[in-house]
Amino acid sequence: MKRKLWALLVTAVLFVGILGTITGLAAEAADSFRAGDVEISINGEAASVLSDLGKAENYYEAENCRHQGKEKVYVYKDFEISIYPIEEKDCINSIYFKTGDVETSEGISIGSTIEDMQSIYGEDYTQSKGVYKYKCDQFTLTFYSNKEGIINGIEFTSDKE
Numbered sequence: 001m002k003r004k005l006w007a008l009l010v011t012a013v014l015f016v017g018i019l020g021t022i023t024g025l026a027a028e029a030a031d032s033f034r035a036g037d038v039e040i041s042i043n044g045e046a047a048s049v050l051s052d053l054g055k056a057e058n059y060y061e062a063e064n065c066r067h068q069g070k071e072k073v074y075v076y077k078d079f080e081i082s083i084y085p086i087e088e089k090d091c092i093n094s095i096y097f098k099t100g101d102v103e104t105s106e107g108i109s110i111g112s113t114i115e116d117m118q119s120i121y122g123e124d125y126t127q128s129k130g131v132y133k134y135k136c137d138q139f140t141l142t143f144y145s146n147k148e149g150i151i152n153g154i155e156f157t158s159d160k161e
Contacts, residue, residue: 029121029136030105031156033095035079042139042156046083046090050074064093078102086160097154104141104154114149135159 032041038052050056058075064084071093072083078101082094103109106120117132121141125132132143138160144153 029134029141031136031139033102033104033156035076035102040079040081040092040095042092042095043158043160044092046081046092049081049092050083084158091158091160093158095156108143108151108154110151110154112151114143114145114151117143117151 031043032039034040035053038049040049040053053074053076056074056076060073060075061070062073064071072090074081074083078097078099080094080096080098081092082096083090084093085091097110100110108117108120114132121134125134127133130145130147132145134141138158140157140159142153142155142157143151144155145151
């Protein structure tokens with residue numbers, strides 16, 4: 001009887017350890033990516049990033065439902081950055097990849113497959129109609145895909161209120 005309990009306990013501990021490893025992958029996703037020599041982090045201060053990136057191809061402002069004040073959107077060739085004011089500083093609220101010329105810190109870009117994504121980030125996501133969302137520490141990492149399972153959009157979104 002003791003031997004069976006011991007075996008059951010060891011099996012349970014191993015199962016929880018394996019499950020923790022699989023589900024913990026998304027939480028380990030980096031909150032940043034590199035555009036050339038510039039590191040861009042979700043929730044990071046925007047001033048130095050915008051200065052280092054140089055002039056955007058396009059810029060516009062819109063009312064923001066989540067944050068006080070207007071959201072500022074800077075459109076670059078390969079990505080868009082959305083900025084919001086918090087405590088008198090502009091912070092990066094979202095990053096949207098537009099082309100396959102930029103990638104997440106873990107190496108996923110537009111044109112990668114859902115299988116590539118799963119091998120890097122695991123399967124602890126919510127999915128609806130080709131949209132895969134990983135809840136990470138203070139941000140959500142979203143992958144948009146087509147019917148063929150090819151990623152055609154990537155977005156980092158702040159979870160800070």
